[in-house]
Amino acid sequence: MRSRDDQSRLRISLETQAKLYIQGKILADDFELASSNMLGYECSRNPHEMRRATIRSFLDQNTVVYLDEAGYKQQVDLPAEEITATGVKSADAIHTACAILANCDYLLTTDDRLLKYSSDRIDVIDPIEFIKRIGGKNND
Secondary structure, X not given: OXXXXXXXXXXXXHHHHHHHHHHHHHHOOOOOEEEEHHHHHXXXXXXXXXXXXXXXXXXXXXXXXXXXXXXXXHHHHHHHHHHHOOOOOHHHHHHHHHHHXXXXXXXXXXXXXXXXXXXXOOEEXXXXXXXXXXXXXOOO
């Protein structure tokens, strides 16, 4: 959760502002949020109870598409293995495979390794780039 990271670093500060802007757009129903139980699992591992509860609440209240990869194991496993073979960590590969399976246009991340992943099935981009791309498409 970037808003709790060291805001004295410009990149983190800009990513935080972009993330908060995107969350506002989700709350306004301008964007749809897809989630998976992998995201829920990672959230549950957050050592800070208040942060964990805040993230969980946002996901619970705003997820439009939810994918339980256990229920889609066969459809998730093959693309996740292919993605992992490109150097992406296993959990990130599962996130990506779930996003593809959920027909998402974008997977937003601040993970530098995952940002190097390229696919014709989904755009993996950081929150700042996402705002640049959708800039004129949604009115503020």
